[in-house]
Amino acid sequence: MNTIAVILINYNSAKYTIDCIKSIWDKTSSDLDYEIIVVDNKSEMDDLKLIDSFINEEKKSNLKLIKSQINTGFGGGNMIGAQVANAKYLAFINNDSIFINDCLSLLYNAMEANENYGVCGPKAYKEDGSILPTLDHYASLSKEFLGRSLLEKINPEKYPNRKKNYINHQKGQFVSGSFMMLRAIDFWNVGGFDTNIFLYHEETDLCKRINSLNKYSYLIPEAEFIHYHGASTPKSIAIKTELKLSQLYVIRKHYGYFKFKFLLTFFQLKYFFSSIFKPKYWSLFFVLIKGAHLSDSLKQKQTTK
Incomplete structure (x- = not known):
């Protein structure tokens, strides 16, 4: 069994996926046992050939590609990857991400030392170097009508400042789905991702169910990565x-x-x-x-x- 299974979803963005994989290889300690599972969510043929060729040329035993016959969305694609993973921890990472340091080892060490850390994520940066919030507040009527900023002023303990540059581990309501790590046993005990959701709010739903196990979401700021926010999902x-x-x-x-x-x-x-x-x-x-x-x-x- 591996220590960590990294699951990446590729959907018509093979160049991002390849760069993400290379950054994981470059930054992750050789002492950590991990596997990378790429789930292709029915990309166009040219894009699929690109990622397929890359994986076949590398011929690494801990790198595998699963080709879905249909686009199953974020949660569905990650569930495909999770079902073939053989690891103590699952790390769901957006393919438009680049590691700055050894995120996997840093998150693993934090979770091993803290049993009540249910879901953890690293500090995220935009391409320009500005902070991209890792923690967020659950979807709710309060959030919709009052807004994040007002909630953070009214009750900063319940709603920590998303944009603050934290130095120490910080508890929040949920961790961004761009990079989240959790124990496989917890993931399966709450049923994994809800595949009724095709795109967006999957992490809100998952972290809320993990919270029912009396485990919580944390930002681990010493772990850092760049997220090309929205690159894998164009707006429309x-x-x-x-x-x-x-x-x-x-x-x-x-x-x-x-x-x-x-x-x-x-x-x-x-x-x-x-x-x-x-x-x-x-x-x-x-x-x-x-x-x-x-x-x-x-x-x-x-x-x-």
Whole structure:
């Protein structure tokens, strides 16, 4: 059994994936037993050939590629990788990431020393060197209507400042899905990622369930990496729609129908008026007015072709 299984999702971004793998090899201690599992989420053929050729040429026993026959999304792709992993810890890392130092060893050491550390993530930087928040606050009505900054001022213990340059380990509500490590036994004990969610809010949902084990999310600031934020998921109205569907799903799952319905009504009104001035929002409004059902998720539009 390996100490850590690193799981990367590739979707039409093989160059990022290859650079990420090289940075892991370059920065990770040779004393650490780890494997890297790349799950290709039905990329275009040219992109798949690029990552396939790279892995075949390297011929490393701890590097493997799994080719999904359909795009299963973030959570679904990671679940494919997790099911073939053979390790004590699972590290889910966005492929548009570059290690600055030995993140895997630093996170591993922190978690081995602290049993109540349920999910850990390193300090993240944007390409320009500015801090990209690792910790965040659960999806909630308070977060939606009051905003992160006000919550952090009202109750800094419950809502720690996301943008602060922490030096010591810092507890938060959840760790960004761009880089999160947790014990495999905890991951499976709570059921892993909820594959009803195609994209966004998967880490909110997972960390909230890990918290039910009386284990918590922590930033480990001595571990550092660069995240080319959003490089693997270009923005579009379809992606924004998916974000709202996932948010509403998580709210209903964890807080109940009334709060879901309240937020849905707010979004319906908000995007009705937004659509008047920005017609590109009409498609989002129509999905919301139909009830924001997961049948409108991008997950339902994936094919093997």
